[in-house]
Amino acid sequence: MQRESIEVLEDWFRWGFDHPYENLEGFAIADPDDPENSTAYRVGLIEQMAADAGLQLAQPPLRGMWSGGSDRWIGTQDLVVLERRH
Numbered sequence: 001m002q003r004e005s006i007e008v009l010e011d012w013f014r015w016g017f018d019h020p021y022e023n024l025e026g027f028a029i030a031d032p033d034d035p036e037n038s039t040a041y042r043v044g045l046i047e048q049m050a051a052d053a054g055l056q057l058a059q060p061p062l063r064g065m066w067s068g069g070s071d072r073w074i075g076t077q078d079l080v081v082l083e084r085r086h
Contacts, residue, residue, distance in 0.1 A: 050082050058083040 017028040017040035026045030030038035043061065050056055058081040065073045 046080060051085070054085055055082040056085045057081070 017030050017038065019029050019032050021027050021029045021035060021039075024045075026042035026048075028040045029035045030040075046061070047057060062072060062074065062079040064075055064077045064079070066076050067073075067078075
């Protein structure tokens with residue numbers, strides 16, 4: 001996975017995701033009063049959940065238009081593509 005993609009995705013504080021949620025390591029929210037409004041997952045948590053399901057990342061996550069930092073976006077949300085583990 002490209003290190004640049006991981007570093008940008010994991011820059012939580014830049015985007016305001018500074019509230020841990022229910023002691024779930026690698027997951028945060030932007031607004032404790034409205035936890036479903038904006039959520040963030042660390043790539044490591046996504047990789048772990050995928051591995052637990054027998055999957056892996058097929059490619060580095062594609063950042064959504066919201067990030068303003070990608071020339072390859074397909075929508076406002078991030079996109080994670082998974083495949084069966086080899």
